[in-house]
Amino acid sequence: MNPQMLSASGLASLLLLSGLASNAAGAALKQKAGRIIAVGKTRDVTFKTIRGAFNDHIDDAYRAMYDTSSYLGAMISERSRAATVLVLPRDGTQ
Template identity: 40%
Template sequence: MTLTTTQQETFAQADDFHIAPYRADGTTPGTLTWIWSVVVDGDLYVRAWNGQQSRWYNAAKDQGAGKIMIAGNEYTVAFELVPVTGHEALQDEIDDAYRTKYAGSQYMPPMIADGPRNATVRVILK
């Protein structure tokens, strides 16, 4: 489902994104994990701080779906991995969104490094 204009604006400003990919049974959400999120070209993206070794990233990759909480609301979502190769321009836009939204944070520079870039996920509302 495409984000509404209101959702795009709200999600772009929100700093309370929690992700819970489904467990192996495909229906039980895992533990909600607080992570950073950005909106680029109307789509919601997240990255794993620990890159492809992140537990939530691997669950999102394996299950392809789960729950999120953002801006005080819970959503059922699908997860789509965004590879770096072939998507360099999009990855650069996501980098810019992280730089803008999290400017001044000591944790921002690592989020635009190779590890997290290789663990970029598009979050799609169902």
């Protein structure tokens, strides 16, 4: 899985660049849970599907961060929006 993390409004979202068709993405979304290792920390997390205005907010953040990137179109495509999930710590902390 080749994820891209973005924090928007203090909440972390995960963009699965390979889309929903990848085995890892499918398993994670089916279970609605997983484990993320970042910055030397391991966290058990819950994934929540997001739609609508929150996706618009994430797209705006990507436009601001990656305006000159040749990958921006893929990051804000309908395929990517469908594969973007909210990442919440399972222990309830943010």
